Amino acid sequence: MKPLHSIQITAVGAYAPPKVLTNTELSTIVDTSDEWIRSHTGIGERHIAEKEQTTSDLAMLAVEDLLARFGRSKDEIDGIVVATATSDYPGFPSTACLLAERLGTSGPALDVSAGCTGFIYALEVARAMILSNSMRNALVIGAEKLSSVINWKDRNTCVLFGDGAGCVLLEQDSSKQGxxxxxxxxxxxxxxxxxxxxxxxxxxxxxxxxxxxxxxxxxxxxxxxxxxxxxxxxxxxxxxxxxxxxxxxxxxxxxxxxxxxxxxxxxxxxxxxxxxxxxxxxxxxxxxxxxxxxxxxxxxxxxxxxxxxxxxxxxxxx
CATH class of the missing domain: 3.40.47.10 (Thiolase/Chalcone synthase)
Structure with missing residues (x-):
């Protein structure tokens, strides 16, 4: 059994779509203003994915950022756990399985649905699976295309959300606490x-x-x-x-x-x-x-x- 506290974050990555929707631009779509949004939420702008981009596309770009930023190879990846409420399909294939196909890994791949807490739930799922030897390491990914589930006429919700993805690599090192x-x-x-x-x-x-x-x-x-x-x-x-x-x-x-x-x-x-x-x-x-x-x-x-x-x-x- 691996030491309980030996699972660590060893790499991180992120991706946000280049298209930015500012509060001022949003005020032309719905009855709101930059001043109101900032004063009530602290939000000034949000990233919006292109219509043809999927949640798995955003996730993959975050993974590519992690691999490039830390000089890692996709061949090193064993398992994948994705936290999302906006998967490409309402069922299977899961976002994690789509990523596993792109990365060429045959290790465990699963989605976790726990809303905005999803990344923390996914982190614990992956940690437990590594400790139980179900996988050697894991990409833990939070990815959302929330623009696809927004009612752009509802000013109480449409001002709040944006698109993006972030990920970490979890690995074991018994010499350090994680x-x-x-x-x-x-x-x-x-x-x-x-x-x-x-x-x-x-x-x-x-x-x-x-x-x-x-x-x-x-x-x-x-x-x-x-x-x-x-x-x-x-x-x-x-x-x-x-x-x-x-x-x-x-x-x-x-x-x-x-x-x-x-x-x-x-x-x-x-x-x-x-x-x-x-x-x-x-x-x-x-x-x-x-x-x-x-x-x-x-x-x-x-x-x-x-x-x-x-x-x-x-x-x-x-």
Whole structure:
């Protein structure tokens, strides 16, 4: 059996479509304004995929970025776990299987559907499978084409979302600590507050209910992971949250006495990319040189389901 804390993130990658839709441009489509969107969400623009691009296309471009950025080969990849709510097909082949075909791997390939918390769920699924020797390593990918499930006439939701993909490579190194702890939770009674309507195939949301749930679940997840690992909040170098709304992060920091500067936010330029938001932010942090050897990072997410959770890990330079 592999040591419990020996599974680490050894590479990261990301992709955002080059087409950018600004708040000002969006105000010509729906009754809104740049000032309103920024003041209520912190969003300034979002990336939008081309009509012919699929979720698996976005995911593959993120994987290619990882391979190029870290000098890795696709032949090294064993397993693939994809978190997405916007798979190419409503069933099979899964996004992960489509990627496995492109990469030429015959290892395990599966999708995880847990809304905006999907990346954290997928990370834990992959970690457990590596520990059980089901696969040697795994690409864990969050990828979403949310523009395909947006009602562009609903100003309460269409301003919030964007497209993109991010990924990490999980591997084992018994000489170092990696993923220390994971907390996964769900509150199924609130599932109707945030969903993709199966008939209209578009996102519907009860804004106030989701806001209250998000503020509470973020704070409780962070404090639970810190306390049960005998740490203090000051021991955490970076909190990388799901990028949904800047006001949610500010409210959470205030309610739970957290340092808002410890939260890394890039929502201004990407909007809410659901399962892709945490790995997109992580890849950006790595590219900017913000991640240092031995830093403690805490990922925290919340979303449809209602699901929420977090991961605590030690970062190592590759």
């Amino acid at each position: 993923l220390l702890d994971t907390l996964l939770k769900a509150e199924g009674a609130g599932s109707g507050a945030l969903t993709i309507d199966p008939g209209q195939r578009c996102i519907t949301m009860e804004g106030r209910a989701v806001y209250n749930f998000a503020v509470r679940s973020i704070g409780e997840t962070i404090l639970s992971l810190v306390q049960r690992n005998n740490l203090t909040i000051d021991d955490i170098d970076w909190i990388v949250p799901h990028q949904a709304n800047k006001r949610i992060i500010s409210a959470c920091a205030k309610r739970y006495s957290l340092n808002e500067d410890a939260f890394y936010l890039n929502i201004e330029h990407y909007a809410n990319t659901s399962a892709a938001s945490i790995p997109l932010a992580l890849a950006e942090m790595q590219k900017k040189g913000l991640l240092k050897e031995g830093q403690k990072l805490l990922f925290v997410g919340f979303g449809a389901g209602l699901t929420y959770g977090g991961s605590l890990l030690v970062w190592h330079q590759s």
